[in-house]
Amino acid sequence: MSMGPVKEKWGSRIGVILAVAGSAVGLGNFLRFPGNAAQNGGGAFMLPYFISLLILGIPLCWAEWTMGRYGGTRGFNSAPGIYTVIWRNRLAKYFGGMALLIPLIIYMYYVLIEAWCLGYAVNYFTGGLMIDEERAAAAQSAGAGELDWGATRFYAQAAETHIDSRVEQGADPATAQAEAAALSEDDRRSIAYRTFFSRFVGSHQDGFALGGETRGWLVVLAGVFLMNFYLIYRGVSKGIEMFCKIAMPGMALLAIIVLIRVLTLPPTNGRTVVDGLGFMWDPAGDKLKDPQTWLAAASQVFFTLSVGFGIIVNYASYLREKDDVVLSGLTSSSVNEFFEVCLGGLITVPAAFLFLGLAAGQFAESTFQLGFIALPNVFERMWGGQVFGFLWFFMLFLAAITSSVSMLQPVIAFLEEGFGLKRHASAAMLGLLTALGCGFVLYFSKGLVALDTFDFWVGSVMIFFLAMTQAILYGWVLGIDRGEREAHRGAHIRIPRFVQYMLKYVVPVYLLAIFVLFCYFNLPGYAKTIADNPAALSSILFIGVIVAFLMLMIHIAGRRWKRERRFEHLDKMDQQSGEAT
Amino acid sequence: MTTAGWIIMTLSIASVLTLVTYCIWRVLSLPPVDVESLHGPAGIDTKDTEDAD
Numbered sequence A: 001m002s003m004g005p006v007k008e009k010w011g012s013r014i015g016v017i018l019a020v021a022g023s024a025v026g027l028g029n030f031l032r033f034p035g036n037a038a039q040n041g042g043g044a045f046m047l048p049y050f051i052s053l054l055i056l057g058i059p060l061c062w063a064e065w066t067m068g069r070y071g072g073t074r075g076f077n078s079a080p081g082i083y084t085v086i087w088r089n090r091l092a093k094y095f096g097g098m099a100l101l102i103p104l105i106i107y108m109y110y111v112l113i114e115a116w117c118l119g120y121a122v123n124y125f126t127g128g129l130m131i132d133e134e135r136a137a138a139a140q141s142a143g144a145g146e147l148d149w150g151a152t153r154f155y156a157q158a159a160e161t162h163i164d165s166r167v168e169q170g171a172d173p174a175t176a177q178a179e180a181a182a183l184s185e186d187d188r189r190s191i192a193y194r195t196f197f198s199r200f201v202g203s204h205q206d207g208f209a210l211g212g213e214t215r216g217w218l219v220v221l222a223g224v225f226l227m228n229f230y231l232i233y234r235g236v237s238k239g240i241e242m243f244c245k246i247a248m249p250g251m252a253l254l255a256i257i258v259l260i261r262v263l264t265l266p267p268t269n270g271r272t273v274v275d276g277l278g279f280m281w282d283p284a285g286d287k288l289k290d291p292q293t294w295l296a297a298a299s300q301v302f303f304t305l306s307v308g309f310g311i312i313v314n315y316a317s318y319l320r321e322k323d324d325v326v327l328s329g330l331t332s333s334s335v336n337e338f339f340e341v342c343l344g345g346l347i348t349v350p351a352a353f354l355f356l357g358l359a360a361g362q363f364a365e366s367t368f369q370l371g372f373i374a375l376p377n378v379f380e381r382m383w384g385g386q387v388f389g390f391l392w393f394f395m396l397f398l399a400a401i402t403s404s405v406s407m408l409q410p411v412i413a414f415l416e417e418g419f420g421l422k423r424h425a426s427a428a429m430l431g432l433l434t435a436l437g438c439g440f441v442l443y444f445s446k447g448l449v450a451l452d453t454f455d456f457w458v459g460s461v462m463i464f465f466l467a468m469t470q471a472i473l474y475g476w477v478l479g480i481d482r483g484e485r486e487a488h489r490g491a492h493i494r495i496p497r498f499v500q501y502m503l504k505y506v507v508p509v510y511l512l513a514i515f516v517l518f519c520y521f522n523l524p525g526y527a528k529t530i531a532d533n534p535a536a537l538s539s540i541l542f543i544g545v546i547v548a549f550l551m552l553m554i555h556i557a558g559r560r561w562k563r564e565r566r567f568e569h570l571d572k573m574d575q576q577s578g579e580a581t
Numbered sequence B: 001m002t003t004a005g006w007i008i009m010t011l012s013i014a015s016v017l018t019l020v021t022y023c024i025w026r027v028l029s030l031p032p033v034d035v036e037s038l039h040g041p042a043g044i045d046t047k048d049t050e051d052a053d
Helices: A013-024 A027-039 A042-072 A079-086 A092-096 A098-126 A133-142 A151-156 A158-168 A173-181 A185-201 A217-234 A236-263 A273-281 A285-289 A291-304 A312-316 A326-356 A359-363 A367-381 A385-419 A423-443 A446-487 A497-532 A534-563 A570-580 B003-028
Strands: none
Touching: A013 A236, A013 A312, A013 A326, A013 A385, A013 B003, A027 A042, A027 A273, A027 A291, A027 A326, A027 A359, A027 A367, A027 A385, A042 A079, A042 A273, A042 A285, A042 A291, A042 A312, A042 A326, A042 A446, A042 A497, A042 B003, A079 A092, A079 A098, A079 A312, A079 A385, A079 A446, A079 A534, A092 A098, A092 A534, A098 A185, A098 A217, A098 A367, A098 A385, A098 A423, A098 A446, A098 A534, A133 A151, A151 A158, A151 A185, A158 A173, A158 A185, A185 A367, A217 A236, A217 A385, A217 A423, A236 A326, A236 A385, A273 A326, A273 B003, A291 A446, A291 A497, A312 A385, A326 A359, A326 A367, A326 B003, A359 A367, A367 A385, A385 A423, A385 A534, A423 A446, A423 A534, A446 A497, A446 A534, A497 A534
């Protein structure tokens, strides 16, 4: 019998909490949540949001923490091993494959978004995202091409950009020229920041990021990519935990500085900050009758807590048998909520409304539009905007990197315990795989189709499947009695008994209802995109290849574990732990 | 901003702040983890990260 390699442990209680919270806090807290709330009834959105948090989010978090530590104390840190510990069936490890695929695929595009954030911060630092109207006016006579690449040049070229865009859409050139002549200052700024984003990420042309004027940004991307791997290479305690202990308080500080700036903004265009808060928080009661509101709230809770990503189960596996999971799980969830409701809910949409008025509602429909087009537009008009823009995007970068680094650990853990690889070998192998995927998303940048396809099919649909699998594993396979016993081992607070019944009966049904609604509203559009767009089809094929590769790896690892008799001691351990309780 | 908006915003933020304050206070007021158990049983450390730094 072999106990298997228990590789690493967390260094401190607060360290693991900050690492899990860091994994959960990301761009969604600052951009997706306020956009979702503003679009779905404002204050009325908070009722389904908190209901979903209590019924779905926190119970599922507790289940994941419990199962992770349960598997970890039995010698496994990767989901295929942990699932097999819980469900002694040879198929269990393949279900665990989802918990590898999801973070792996998400990392491939998330690291790009992370690099956009750092790239935007660098552009604020150098002034590239601020519009200099005098230089723009002077350059119009000499030709805007003389200007450095940046927002000022796109502002100077706004009229030409508008004409090109309208003609491409089929408008009459004379009409487009007339429209361009009538563009307001606000329109020109919006066009400038829209063009900046489009050129920066290459969303207007496949392969643009590799060969366009912004290819210097590739250095930033490479740096971000390497930084993730440096942190993961240093290990759970010396890498992830150490970084999150610095980054999380840093993020809170930066967000609070920006929040104070937003709340003290003077009235603009007859609007006050309180009007902006009203745009975000005033309840539209009739929205509560709309199933889309409930779906949006449940999805938001589900994604914000990183439930069903395969990360919590891996992180919790590095806990010791007597380490608390109940208070830690609740604390990490509440820290995430602090960033989302208290900071995200007060900054983004109120600031956008103050400067952009009702147009902020259009930007709120898309996370990228709100974050990378509307907000630069806001910072440009704000006193000290260059400094606050830098702080904001650097804060988003920190939020993104604490999430992306967590996406690598589940696969690293699998490569190490499945094949006995050392850290440098597993990091090198994972680096190659993720660089391949990242390059794919980077190349197929037109319309961000590859990114969107990865995000929808893996970052949304598959997460529902994994969350459902984990709910069933906890409620029906591990069992709520054993689950409750395991959760309370070393716990500093108690989970009310009814939560166990919710996990067994309510959570799977609730998840299924959300999933059906989600598919009903979204699946036809995405299925059509696959049929119509070769980049989307290629993305699906890419995901298919990764799935096949992972399944093969899991199969080989499973044979190795069987040969090493890694599971034979488990019945005895269960018996001992039952007696100890 | 309407009265209902103020009430919802205040309740939401106050609830989250209360919860996060309570949780962090509980975590930070716990006795420190036993130093010996921080590193786990020595016999099962594979030292896979020994080259990491």
